[in-house]
Amino acid sequence: MNKILLGLVLGAILGAIDGMTAWFTPAVRAQLAGIIVGSTIKGIIAGVLIGVFARKVHSLALGIVFGLGVGLILAFIVAQMQHGYYFEIMLPGGMVGLIVGYATQRYGRVSQLQQT
Amino acid sequence: MKRLSDSVVARLQADMQVPDLTGTRYAVVRYLARGGMGSVWLAEDTILKRRVALKVLDLVAPAADLPARLLQEARILASLEHPGIVPVHDAGTLADGRAFYCMKYVEGQTLAQYIAERNLTDRLRLLERIAEPLDFAHARGIIHRDLKPENIMIGAFGEVLVMDWGLAKAGAPGLRSGENGSARGSILGTAGYMSPEQARGDAEVDHRTDIFSLGAILWFLLKGAPPTDQPAVTATVPRPLAAVCRKAMAADPSMRYQSAGALAADVAHYLNGAPVRAYRESLLERAARIYARHRTAVVLVAVYLLMRLLFILFAHR
Secondary structure (H helix, E strand, O other): OEEEHHHHHHHHHHHHHHHHHHOOOOHHHHHHHHHHHHHHHHHHHHHHHHHHHHHHOHHHHHHHHHHHHHHHHHHHHHHHHHHHOHHHHHHHHHHHHHHHHHHHOOOOOOOOHHHH | OOOHHHHHHHHHHHHHHHOOOOOEEEEEEEEEEOOOEEEEEEEEEEOOOEEEEEEEEEOOOOOOOOOHHHHHHHHHHHOOOOOOOEEEEEEEEEEOOEEEEEEEOEEEEEHHHHHOOOOHHHHHHHHHHHHHHHHHHOOEEOOOOOOOOOHEEEEEOOOOEEOOOOOOEEEOOOOOOOOOOOOOOOOOOOOOOOOHHHEEEOOOOOHHHHHHHHHHHHHHHHHHHOOOOOOOOOOOOOHHHHHHHHHHHHHHHHHHOHHHHHHHHHHHHHOOOOOOOOOOOHHHHHHHHHHHHHHHHHHHHHHHHHHHHHHHHHOOO
């Protein structure tokens, strides 16, 4: 799987899982569907950005740092929109970015065009 | 008449073995090693000013067909142009009537010397490079028949060379042989590395005899000693690799790997954390292998899930 597609798929899956955990917070359970959709979209955006970065820069360390950064920034934007829950939103968001950053560098396939 | 002492006789015999290179472009530098049919000498190519190795038949050849066999060996080597096979430069007959051929002088270490200071991964990576020239020779219908650690050299630049093709047999590319080389029923090879069919003197020995030897070499790479019997699992040999050895050294050639490349590929699978064809792993072993291969990813996901679990637990307090 190429790096961008891997980032997209992984970002979507982890984003969706992130969103689903909102079910355990009774106060926001009513908006669960919206949270899941929003979190998945956030994961996809982060995944694509990290995947594009991984395609350009072949460095595990930089990939992880970039992933963490993108995850934190997007999570911060979401937390701003929620007017709170910074820790609960940003920590998992950063973690998702870190995992996607690692995975795209470690497992994402380099395209044939790039190899030549 | 006064009798010569043993030491004098030995000295005279040694001097007589020195090849007479009169009329050739070569000058003897020193003795290098003893081969099955004769001796190998380090010589100087006086025209090109480079060092070469000369394989020269013994002065008193025990069999009349030895000159023809030495020439056959030279021709086989000349037909195998591969980075893993030592190239032949010249062949002929010396002034003293002895047949010889000239090949590249390889400065390096034997397999045993090389692996003494290497870790398991480095040692296993050698197998692929031993298998490449073998596959190349097999594809041309040539069987080595005397593969053993002493016949593997690692050159100064890390190149792996399969040496001493003195027992090699050239057959049709279909790899059945028996029409040339050794006499039907004769037993040639080295115990411990020789396949059962070769040890029996079967005429229809094919390339899979080399696969057996390659399996024995794999065991040597793992243990530093030739296998005494069927390779068994020991504390120092991982189960998948012991299974690879067992498959390569199966008594029935049809149960072995059918090419040197297939054997090397299975070893490469092991090195890459993939399952090997020769070994059916248990669920626990598979999990351990996958974990070892993707340790960081597994830990990251586990940390993420643990973090999520903690958030849920704290939300319910």
